[in-house]
Each structure stands twice: as structure tokens, then as C-alpha cells.
Amino acid sequence: AQSVTQPDARVTVSEGASLQLRCKYSSSVTPYLFWYVQYPRQGLQLLLKYYSGDPVVQGVNGFEAEFSKSNSSFHLRKASVHWSDSAVYFCAVSPNSGGSNAKLTFGKGTKLSVKS
Amino acid sequence: EAAVTQSPRNKVAVTGGKVTLSCNQTNNHNNMYWYRQDTGHGLRLIHYSYGAGSTEKGDIPDGYKASRPSQENFSLILELATPSQTSVYFCASGDGMGPDTQYFGPGTRLLVL
Numbered sequence: 001a002q003s004v005t006q007p008d009a010r011v012t013v014s015e016g017a018s019l020q021l022r023c024k025y026s027s028s029v030t031p032y033l034f035w036y037v038q039y040p041r042q043g044l045q046l047l048l049k050y051y052s053g054d055p056v057v058q059g060v061n062g063f064e065a066e067f068s069k070s071n072s073s074f075h076l077r078k079a080s081v082h083w084s085d086s087a088v089y090f091c092a093v094s095p096n097s098g099g100s101n102a103k104l105t106f107g108k109g110t111k112l113s114v115k116s
Numbered sequence: 117e118a119a120v121t122q123s124p125r126n127k128v129a130v131t132g133g134k135v136t137l138s139c140n141q142t143n144n145h146n147n148m149y150w151y152r153q154d155t156g157h158g159l160r161l162i163h164y165s166y167g168a169g170s171t172e173k174g175d176i177p178d179g180y181k182a183s184r185p186s187q188e189n190f191s192l193i194l195e196l197a198t199p200s201q202t203s204v205y206f207c208a209s210g211d212g213m214g215p216d217t218q219y220f221g222p223g224t225r226l227l228v229l
Contacts, residue, residue, distance in 0.1 A: 032216075043120070043206055043220035044159075090158060094216060103149075103174070104218060108158035 006107035023091035139207030
């Protein structure tokens with residue numbers, strides 16, 4: 001079984017500050033890892049995903065995430081946040097076999113508030 | 117761009133009534149999913165499908181049925197709605213190839229009175 005923990009339910013940062021949102025996963029094998037963002041009253045949108053290779057992956061809008069096998073983590077980062085980044089961010093994991101085992105398991109989400 | 121639509125966007129139902137939530141995708145994806153989102157729980161998988169005619173139980177299937185009559189359409193059915201099923205429901209499609217990137221619809225807000 002796989003699981004995802006996002007230890008911070010809420011994070012508040014000032015506009016222009018750097019950001020790190022934490023994600024820890026539990027899986028018997030190295031999984032596929034995802035970050036999704038949900039803006040108010042909208043569905044989830046993919047920010048970035050990791051499945052192999054360079055542990056630092058780039059996403060949209062200046063987001064990046066770093067996979068650490070030793071720490072079982074996949075933290076999301078951004079160098080300088082904008083007020084429009086205020087949203088709920090979800091980390092998710094799926095088995096690395098695709099096809100019939102492609103179900104995602106989501107963390108509970110971190111609500112990011114950017115104050116001006 | 118992937119396109120997943122859901123109808124209705126908002127629904128008020130009575131306890132014991134039947135509710136059908138519909139999802140349509142134009143991505144030609146094999147996989148489709150139904151989730152519910154509740155505060156403090158994130159997204160939880162209710163049912164999913166790997167193609168027309170197939171449905172599988174997810175993590176919280178009790179009280180829900182699903183139907184996949186075609187590649188494009190996937191419905192979630194609440195035969196006897198209860199207030200505990202008040203939630204926001206999301207449909208998603210995914211191609212199931214390698215890291216299955218899922219594309220989400222805008223959600224349906226269901227209130228069961």
C-alpha cells in the first residue's frame with residue numbers, strides 16, 4: 001500500500017518570498033510522484049511529475065520539486081511566490097507500473113496563502 | 117488540451133433520492149475516475165474504470181455505483197442519497213501510460229438534505 005503525508009495543512013508566506021511545501025510518501029518501490037494545484041472552486045491541475053532521472057523536476061509557473069529516495073520525500077519549491085499562487089496544493093503518488101495499477105493516492109493538501 | 121466536463125455543477129438532493137453525476141471526456145483516455153473531496157480528507161477514490169463497460173471499486177465505494185457506457189462517459193450513481201454524501205465530486209481521465217497524468221473536471225457540488 002502507498003500513502004502520502006503533507007504535514008502542513010496551511011502555509012502563509014509573503015509575496016516575493018521563497019516557498020517549500022513538504023510531501024513524504026510511503027511505498028514499497030519508487031513510485032511516480034505528482035504535485036497538483038487547486039484554485040478556488042476549480043478542479044485540480046497538474047504542476048509537475050516525477051518518474052525517473054534527474055531528481056529535480058521543473059513544472060509550470062516557476063515551480064520545481066526534488067525527489068529524495070533516502071528521505072522518501074518530494075518537496076515542492078518556488079523561488080519567489082506571487083499572490084496568484086494562493087491555492088491548495090496536493091502531493092500524489094502512484095505505483096510505477098502504469099496501466100491497471102495507475103491509481104493515484106493523494107495527500108490531504110496544503111493551503112497556501114500569499115500575503116501582499 | 118485535455119477536456120473533462122461534469123454535469124450538473126451544483127445539485128441539491130433529498131435524502132433517499134437517486135442522484136446521477138455525469139462526466140464526459142474528449143481525451144480518448146482509457147482510464148476514468150470518480151473522487152470526492154472533503155475538508156480534512158483530501159481526495160478519495162470512489163470508483164474507476166479502465167475502459168467502456170468496466171468499473172472497479174476504489175477506496176470508498178459504499179453507497180455508490182458507477183457506469184461506463186462508452187469511452188467518453190462515466191457516471192456516478194447514488195441510489196439512495198444520504199446527508200453524509202454531501203461533498204464535492206471530481207471526475208478525472210488518465211491515459212494510463214507510464215505516469216498516469218490525470219486531468220480533472222471542474223467538480224460537482226452535491227448537497228443532500
